[in-house]
Amino acid sequence: MGTLDEERRHVERCRAGLRRMLEGARDNVIVGETVAGDRYSAERLGRHLKSLAKELSEEPEGPPFFGRLDFGPGSAEHRGRAYHIGRRHIAGEHGGPPVVVDWRAPVARAFYRASARDPQGVAVRRRFGWSGTTLTSYEDERLDQGEPGGQGGSRLLAAEIERPRVGPMRDIVATIQPEQDDLVRAGLDTSICVQGAPGTGKTAVGLHRAAYLLYAHRRRLERGGVLVLGPNRAFLGYISAVLPALGEVDVEQTTLEGLLASVPVTAADPEEAALVKHDVRMAEVLRRALYGRVRKPVEPVAVADGSYRWRVPEDELRRIVDDTRRARLPYGVGRERVHAQAVAAVRRRAEARGVTATAAWTRRMARGLAPALDALWPPVKPEEVLYEVLRGPCGDDADDPARGVLSDAERAAITWARPPRSHRSARWTAADLVLLDELAGLVERPRGYGHVIVDEAQDLSPMECRAVARRSEHGSLTVLGDLAQGTTPWAAASWPERMALLGKPEGRVVALTTGFRVPAAVVELANGLLDALGAEVPPTRSYRSDGRLRVTRVEDLGKGVVAAVREASGFEGSIGVIAADHGTAALESALRDEGFEVGGPRLSVVPASLVKGLEYDHVVVAEPAAVVEAERRGLNRLYVALTRAVSRLDVVHARPLPPQLARLAPARQGGGGGV
Numbered sequence: 001m002g003t004l005d006e007e008r009r010h011v012e013r014c015r016a017g018l019r020r021m022l023e024g025a026r027d028n029v030i031v032g033e034t035v036a037g038d039r040y041s042a043e044r045l046g047r048h049l050k051s052l053a054k055e056l057s058e059e060p061e062g063p064p065f066f067g068r069l070d071f072g073p074g075s076a077e078h079r080g081r082a083y084h085i086g087r088r089h090i091a092g093e094h095g096g097p098p099v100v101v102d103w104r105a106p107v108a109r110a111f112y113r114a115s116a117r118d119p120q121g122v123a124v125r126r127r128f129g130w131s132g133t134t135l136t137s138y139e140d141e142r143l144d145q146g147e148p149g150g151q152g153g154s155r156l157l158a159a160e161i162e163r164p165r166v167g168p169m170r171d172i173v174a175t176i177q178p179e180q181d182d183l184v185r186a187g188l189d190t191s192i193c194v195q196g197a198p199g200t201g202k203t204a205v206g207l208h209r210a211a212y213l214l215y216a217h218r219r220r221l222e223r224g225g226v227l228v229l230g231p232n233r234a235f236l237g238y239i240s241a242v243l244p245a246l247g248e249v250d251v252e253q254t255t256l257e258g259l260l261a262s263v264p265v266t267a268a269d270p271e272e273a274a275l276v277k278h279d280v281r282m283a284e285v286l287r288r289a290l291y292g293r294v295r296k297p298v299e300p301v302a303v304a305d306g307s308y309r310w311r312v313p314e315d316e317l318r319r320i321v322d323d324t325r326r327a328r329l330p331y332g333v334g335r336e337r338v339h340a341q342a343v344a345a346v347r348r349r350a351e352a353r354g355v356t357a358t359a360a361w362t363r364r365m366a367r368g369l370a371p372a373l374d375a376l377w378p379p380v381k382p383e384e385v386l387y388e389v390l391r392g393p394c395g396d397d398a399d400d401p402a403r404g405v406l407s408d409a410e411r412a413a414i415t416w417a418r419p420p421r422s423h424r425s426a427r428w429t430a431a432d433l434v435l436l437d438e439l440a441g442l443v444e445r446p447r448g449y450g451h452v453i454v455d456e457a458q459d460l461s462p463m464e465c466r467a468v469a470r471r472s473e474h475g476s477l478t479v480l481g482d483l484a485q486g487t488t489p490w491a492a493a494s495w496p497e498r499m500a501l502l503g504k505p506e507g508r509v510v511a512l513t514t515g516f517r518v519p520a521a522v523v524e525l526a527n528g529l530l531d532a533l534g535a536e537v538p539p540t541r542s543y544r545s546d547g548r549l550r551v552t553r554v555e556d557l558g559k560g561v562v563a564a565v566r567e568a569s570g571f572e573g574s575i576g577v578i579a580a581d582h583g584t585a586a587l588e589s590a591l592r593d594e595g596f597e598v599g600g601p602r603l604s605v606v607p608a609s610l611v612k613g614l615e616y617d618h619v620v621v622a623e624p625a626a627v628v629e630a631e632r633r634g635l636n637r638l639y640v641a642l643t644r645a646v647s648r649l650d651v652v653h654a655r656p657l658p659p660q661l662a663r664l665a666p667a668r669q670g671g672g673g674g675v
């Protein structure tokens with residue numbers, strides 16, 4: 001067992017190891033550029049080595065490790081060995097054992113899982129405290145002596161969780177909890193759904209799972225890749241630093257709208273139209289609209305070949321088309337198959353008459369048959385098909401693909417009042433993107449991913465779930481969400497139903513119930529709202545006993561918010577003022593008038609609709625009644641807003657509180673009152 005000095009010497013060994021790795025990587029970049037067999041592998045190898053060299057040179061100074069495991073006689077494999085655990089592997093000298101083991105390596109697992117009750121062969125678990133890059137302290141748990149039982153008692157752990165927040169999200173590798181680790185290290189073939197109250201670490205778990213899977217299954221994931229879907233750009237900005245900090249840069253991070261952006265969005269739907277467009281029955285409407293283009297053959301097709309004229313008779317053609325429809329291939333593949341089979345039918349006849357079917361001859365026949373076959377199974381663009389659906393039936397209602405699927409009122413809701421002249425001049429909405437994607441997916445299978453992580457998944461509509469399912473058909477899913485935080489009109493009411501729509505009905509649903517963000521007083525308030533939200537989710541318990549909640553009734557909202565922000569500025573950490581979307585501009589100018597810098601690293605004024613997934617050290621929720629009134633699921637939105645606080649929450653209101661909140665938080669006039 002080392003002393004602090006010995007551990008500091010180990011830090012030096014790590015720095016030397018990193019320097020060696022960096023030099024090696026740089027040499028390899030030079031060698032790699034000259035030795036790789038072909039251009040493709042040269043490029044791949046070069047990219048890999050360069051990114052390794054860049055990574056190593058950019059952050060050689062961070063803490064090289066955060067923990068250490070000393071195995072006792074109870075471990076068959078590692079008896080008497082000690083391992084330092086860090087964000088990345090650091091090689092030892094002269095091919096000796098590594099000086100730091102990657103947190104994702106199998107041996108590191110015990111760091112997160114071992115407890116006094118189940119020490120897993122570990123005699124001592126050590127956690128290190130750092131101040132910047134200086135090692136300042138360590139803390140030991142003698143698991144072999146039954147001390148202290150689980151990870152709950154650690155001072156370093158508590159300090160990490162309670163630290164003030166500024167800037168983007170950070171990784172949690174040093175303090176992953178056993179139930180989180182279980183999810184992070186679930187196998188690549190396992191799809192899971194994590195139901196977690198605000199601040200239970202869903203997003204953190206999802207991102208660490210991405211890093212873990214890339215480490216443990218790099219080969220399998222190299223082709224498909226990993227995709228992380230978040231609710232909006234602000235959220236993506238907030239989480240963007242986590243994966244690079246873990247050494248993972250090859251993960252695509254985007255929003256669903258970004259993923260589906262085949263055309264620009266230049267219009268908005270009224271809610272009744274959006275509701276129908278996001279309904280799963282639209283899949284059937286679109287399928288019918290697309291296959292409604294396929295014609296039944298009513299005459300033979302023929303192709304001229306010198307003095308011959310080859311024919312494919314009507315009944316044979318009909319069989320080809322019917323069999324292809326039954327095969328349920330993507331529309332585009334079906335089209336190719338009809339062409340290929342018609343050409344094969346012609347070739348059989350020609351060969352029977354002694355013609356030698358060369359490749360050039362076959363191509364000529366295919367070209368000759370194409371116009372007639374295109375009339376039977378036409379080429380399509382998704383925009384053309386959707387244009388026809390939204391324009392509504394022309395003439396005969398019997399041809400309407402929505403007939404018998406949508407009610408008359410639903411049909412009317414999605415039909416354009418003034419149809420554009422063609423699909424080229426159509427102005428598409430966000431919901432139309434989802435429909436265009438469904439059509440594109442019917443025509444041709446989209447690119448799939450090896451693993452897809454969907455955050456805030458409770459807000460996905462059934463049609464959006466299908467878009468995600470198409471991209472993870474041959475891969476697995478991590479679905480993260482909270483039914484109580486659903487704010488879209490189509491928000492999920494149950495996870496098994498959503499997992500089925502996402503194509504993984506077998507996916508395990510796991511609940512996380514320990515909150516690492518929100519202080520106990522705020523958790524209590526949030527738990528009190530759950531009944532009114534009607535979401536069937538377990539209440540949370542907070543890991544944190546610190547923190548403050550204050551509800552203040554004021555005469556003038558702007559002045560009240562300014563006063564709260566002024567007081568918050570006296571503390572360390574970020575400040576977020578959250579208000580109904582239409583109320584943010586006035587608060588921003590009230591704060592600017594008082595000399596506050598809004599939008600800098602310290603203070604943000606955020607519309608309630610964009611605050612999902614984010615957190616601030618000090619949160620001021622301004623006028624809850626306005627947040628609730630602004631939308632149909634306004635109370636859920638308020639629940640999201642109230643649960644963004646890491647240390648202190650101020651609720652400031654000039655109007656009466658919404659009754660569901662008033663019941664829980666009796667306000668005091670003027671100077672404010674604690675709850």
Ligand SMILES: Nc1ncnc2c1ncn2[C@@H]1O[C@H](COP(=O)(O)OP(=O)(O)OP(=O)(O)O)[C@@H](O)[C@H]1O
Nearest residue numbers: 172175176177198199200201202203204516517613
């Ligand atoms: N094991 C942990 N150790 C330290 N901090 C943690 C741990 N788990 C979560 N956190 C921290 O708690 C905060 C909340 O985590 P995260 O944003 O992942 O929660 P969430 O469940 O996605 O919340 P929400 O539903 O509100 O989006 C973050 O600051 C995260 O770093």
